[in-house]
Amino acid sequence: MLKTVEQHFRELTPAVDFCSLRLVSRQDEVIEVRQDILQPVDTEDDVGAMITVVDGGGLGYAATSDLSAAGLRQALERATHWAQETASAAIVDHGKVQRPPLVGEYACAIARPWAATPLGERIDLARQECARLKTDDRIVDWSASLWWIAEEQLYLTSDGGRTQQRFEYLIPGLSVTANEGSETVSRRFGGFDLGRQGGLEILDDVHFFDQAPVISDEVLQLLVAPNCPTGVMDLLLDPDQMYLQIHESIGHPLELDRILGDERNYAGTSFVSLDMFGSYRYGSDLLNITFDPTIAGEFATYRWDDDGVAADRQYIIRQGILERALGGSTSQMRAAQPGVANSRACSWNRPPIDRMANLNLEPGTSSLEELIGAVEHGIHMKRNLSWSIDDSRNKFQFGCEHGQMIRNGKLAEVVKKPNYNGISATFWRSLKGVGNAALSEVLGTPFCGKGEPNQVIRVGHASPPALFADVDVFGGE
Amino acid sequence: MDMKTDFFRLAEELLDLVQGDEVLLLNFAGESTDFVRFNQSRVRQPGHVHQRYLSIELIDGQRHAGARITLGGGHHCVNGKDESVDRPHAAGVVGQLRSRLADLPEDPHLLYNDQPHSTDQEGENHLPDVEEVVDQVLSAGADRDLVGLHAQGGIYRGFANSLGQRNWSATHSFNLDWSFYHRADKAVKCGYAGVNWRAAEFGARVDTAVAQLALLGTQAKTIAAGRYRVYLAPVALADFVGLLNWGGVGLKAQRTRQSSLLRMMTDGVRLHDSVTLMDNTRAGVAPNFQVEGFLKPDHVTLIDAGAHADSLVSPRSAREYGVPTNGAGAGEGAESLDLAAGELPAEEVLQRLGTGVWINNLHYLNYSDRPACRITGMTRFACFWVEAGQIVAPINVMRFDESLFRALGDNLLGLTREREMILDSGSYGGRDTSSAHFPGALVEDFNFNL
Incomplete structure (x- = not known):
């Protein structure tokens, strides 16, 4: 199919300044066993192409699931129409955006391919873990899931560019819910924060088979635990909350399209302005953030972004100072700022926009014992449960599934419904401890929503645990 | 084509x-x-x-x-x-x-x-x-x-x-x-x-x-955290109540004790008598059939005069729990959410608000305590400080954290007589066909915490 589409594109390319075709072919399979019953095994085979035309300074796109010569011709005509129709009103002269015609192929490493394991065995993997979750009558719901995605992308340009990339992803998940009276609590492992590239070897890498007894035990502890107390205290966050903290209060505010105003009607703007890059103190000296699409196995690793630009590692924040924005080639030209190769689309039917891809907190030097030992009065929270932040990505409030008080450098009682809030512009300056490389975990979510029309995309975040001073903490009712 | x-x-x-x-x-x-x-x-x-x-x-x-x-x-x-x-x-x-x-x-x-x-x-x-x-x-x-x-x-x-x-x-x-x-x-x-x-x-x-x-040209006012009388315009109220679509109104969430409305079923919690909420397929724009071929009834009443009523039941839940389906999708969320009008004339809202906050839009809502149906989120866009029934200034964005049980229970002062039809502009995967038909709400002691 790829060859046929490529041939059609080469034959049909119109006489315009620039034209590209981005084909995405994606297969999904979701296996979920809930309460020991296999849920419908959903599969998907989604393939289509987006044509982008630049002409006279205007840009237009047209996406279609009709990959016949006639379908692609219609898409080319529609994209050309939009480029020419809106050229005089375009927000930027798209003809001036650099689009180097790169050539190459990339495939992520896979040790144990999903498809090489029979369906029955894939189901058994989830079934066995599900069966280990129900350990008490108070557990009222439980499930285990495996979500597999295989994606192939072909990017062709009218000036000879041709890049081809193949990825496979796995998102494992466990969930357990306990109830007594009108009180209900849940514990989860993965599901929406543990996406990685690769095959079934990921299950061993993330210790999937060790988790069922852990979360089943913890959910019962939570059910009888007191509510998290209210107060200002030190806050130690595990990686499965840090990924969200990085995502919402560093990643999104640094996306150039937000700073340039594109998202103001939907996802929002940013408290960061262009003049802050190079000098703004975003966090303490311990804060080192990198954009790194080169890490094997991380969820949003790639060789080229969806505008065909080569991707590489860049420091975004170094020793607390804001250095670089998260913006692709079009945004970089509009803002006259350096950026990164992060122009990405969720699929063939949505145009690329600025996305954070892999955004990681670089490890520090502390062991977990040292982080806990540094706290006189505080709380250790793990696994995100609730998330909300303002449209400038400043005032946030996050909740976690599990809390444990820390007193005089030692872990104390478990508390339920731990929440905290703060302001991005100052929160990271209270960072006073970062775990070492051995504590860093590679996580990622498939559910980052943004854009008009709306897009939900994969992003990766690696982080060790991190310790913050004097945070407003509170619980439930 | x-x-x-x-x-x-x-x-x-x-x-x-x-x-x-x-x-x-x-x-x-x-x-x-x-x-x-x-x-x-x-x-x-x-x-x-x-x-x-x-x-x-x-x-x-x-x-x-x-x-x-x-x-x-x-x-x-x-x-x-x-x-x-x-x-x-x-x-x-x-x-x-x-x-x-x-x-x-x-x-x-x-x-x-x-x-x-x-x-x-x-x-x-x-x-x-x-x-x-x-x-x-x-x-x-x-x-x-x-x-x-x-x-x-x-x-x-x-x-x-x-x-x-x-x-x-x-x-x-x-x-x-x-x-x-x-x-x-x-x-x-x-x-x-x-x-x-x-x-x-x-x-x-x-x-x-x-x-x-x-x-919006007036100097913006920053209000302190605390409790205020607020007016939630229809779009804001639809966002607030719409969070019930996330594990609130479906049978599966209720039977697995995860529903944010659980205390209405177990502890006798009631909302204000004026609150009647339904999935009103007949008045919406979504298709009236679903993927297993069931037709949806004209409407399903979810909350009736403040009391919990029916649930949305997908075919799988129907089989699992032994009750009839009412044509809900797998997510058991309402596609045509409809809150009944009240008796408060829209032209009297400012006067009745007196001193407080006029909220046109909310942003990024989530549960902060699901069993308590406590919801956090932000004010967004044009929201105003009101004194003596007059708009005084736009406010800088504020975070709220408030239970729906309180806001639409004892603290509800009134729903407007007029309602607004809101067609969802969402387009994840494809253009949405959901809608909401909502009045505005005047609420006492609404909690802002940041």
């Missing part, structure tokens, strides 16, 4: 492949949409999306397997016979599903409609030329800072099964969702959606927004 003809032709071809006691369910979802994105009253990204998806579910006894594929559409001549272009691919998928059934166990919760009931809702296409709309939007944005998205085109849904049921729904609609920005994060949020674009109606909405925009 006639999606209806293409779908039903392909459906007949695939239904011919059914063997023995097999049952085949086919669901079609298509759209042909122009999307034009604006920023700073210029065009940011204009484009078109043409997509067709077919979901195929093959059932044999209690075993079943499903797949969703993309379609190209169209037909051609094969051996002198007219045939869908997509037939070879789709037929191949049916064969793969048949092979797959051997690896799958019986599903005790499988339920599909075996009482065929065919329907046909074919909306007329009165859409204007999209280029003409773009010109009007750019004109409205002249000398202003306009940002947003215009979407227009056809949305198509189809169902066919081997039991003889056929359903079709087609709408041709537009949804212009935009903001006028004053500066920084101060803006007026606007919307114009429907099936007949009227320049005069659009102009009137622009004028209303521009009048509000003028109010």
Whole structure:
């Protein structure tokens, strides 16, 4: 199919300044066993192409699931129409955006391919873990899931560019819910924060088979635990909350399209302005953030972004100072700022926009014992449960599934419904401890929503645990 | 490109492949949409999306397997016979599903409609030329800072099964969702959606927004954390109550004790007598059939005069818990959420608010304590500080953290007599057909915490 589409594109390319075709072919399979019953095994085979035309300074796109010569011709005509129709009103002269015609192929490493394991065995993997979750009558719901995605992308340009990339992803998940009276609590492992590239070897890498007894035990502890107390205290966050903290209060505010105003009607703007890059103190000296699409196995690793630009590692924040924005080639030209190769689309039917891809907190030097030992009065929270932040990505409030008080450098009682809030512009300056490389975990979510029309995309975040001073903490009712 | 003809032709071809006691369910979802994105009253990204998806579910006894594929559409001549272009691919998928059934166990919760009931809702296409709309939007944005998205085109849904049921729904609609920005994060949020674009109606909405925009020129007020009397305009109230669609109103969430309304069932918690909430399919714009072939009732009452009433029940939940389905989707959320009007005249809201906060829009809501139905989120766009019944100043954004049980319970002072029909502008995967029909609400002691 790829060859046929490529041939059609080469034959049909119109006489315009620039034209590209981005084909995405994606297969999904979701296996979920809930309460020991296999849920419908959903599969998907989604393939289509987006044509982008630049002409006279205007840009237009047209996406279609009709990959016949006639379908692609219609898409080319529609994209050309939009480029020419809106050229005089375009927000930027798209003809001036650099689009180097790169050539190459990339495939992520896979040790144990999903498809090489029979369906029955894939189901058994989830079934066995599900069966280990129900350990008490108070557990009222439980499930285990495996979500597999295989994606192939072909990017062709009218000036000879041709890049081809193949990825496979796995998102494992466990969930357990306990109830007594009108009180209900849940514990989860993965599901929406543990996406990685690769095959079934990921299950061993993330210790999937060790988790069922852990979360089943913890959910019962939570059910009888007191509510998290209210107060200002030190806050130690595990990686499965840090990924969200990085995502919402560093990643999104640094996306150039937000700073340039594109998202103001939907996802929002940013408290960061262009003049802050190079000098703004975003966090303490311990804060080192990198954009790194080169890490094997991380969820949003790639060789080229969806505008065909080569991707590489860049420091975004170094020793607390804001250095670089998260913006692709079009945004970089509009803002006259350096950026990164992060122009990405969720699929063939949505145009690329600025996305954070892999955004990681670089490890520090502390062991977990040292982080806990540094706290006189505080709380250790793990696994995100609730998330909300303002449209400038400043005032946030996050909740976690599990809390444990820390007193005089030692872990104390478990508390339920731990929440905290703060302001991005100052929160990271209270960072006073970062775990070492051995504590860093590679996580990622498939559910980052943004854009008009709306897009939900994969992003990766690696982080060790991190310790913050004097945070407003509170619980439930 | 006639999606209806293409779908039903392909459906007949695939239904011919059914063997023995097999049952085949086919669901079609298509759209042909122009999307034009604006920023700073210029065009940011204009484009078109043409997509067709077919979901195929093959059932044999209690075993079943499903797949969703993309379609190209169209037909051609094969051996002198007219045939869908997509037939070879789709037929191949049916064969793969048949092979797959051997690896799958019986599903005790499988339920599909075996009482065929065919329907046909074919909306007329009165859409204007999209280029003409773009010109009007750019004109409205002249000398202003306009940002947003215009979407227009056809949305198509189809169902066919081997039991003889056929359903079709087609709408041709537009949804212009935009903001006028004053500066920084101060803006007026606007919307114009429907099936007949009227320049005069659009102009009137622009004028209303521009009048509000003028109010944003006043020095913004930062209010301290604390409890305030607030007015939640219909869009804001729909967002607040709409969070119940996330594990609040479905039977599965209730039976697994995860529903945010659980205390209404276990602890006798009631809302204010004036609160009646329903999924009002008849008054909405979503199709009245769902993927297993069940038709939805005209409405399902979820909260009746402050008391918990019915739940949304998907076919799987119906089988699992032994109750009838009411045609809900797998997520058991309302697609046409409808809150009954109250008795408070809209023109009296400012006076009744007295001193407090007028909230036009909310942002990024989530549960902060699900069993307590406590919801956190932000104010957004044009929200105002009001004193003695007069708008004094826009407010800087504030975080709220408040239980719906309180806000729509003892603290509810009144719902407005007038309601607003809100057509969802969402487009994840495809254009949304959800809607909400809501009044505004005057609420006492609404908690702002940051």
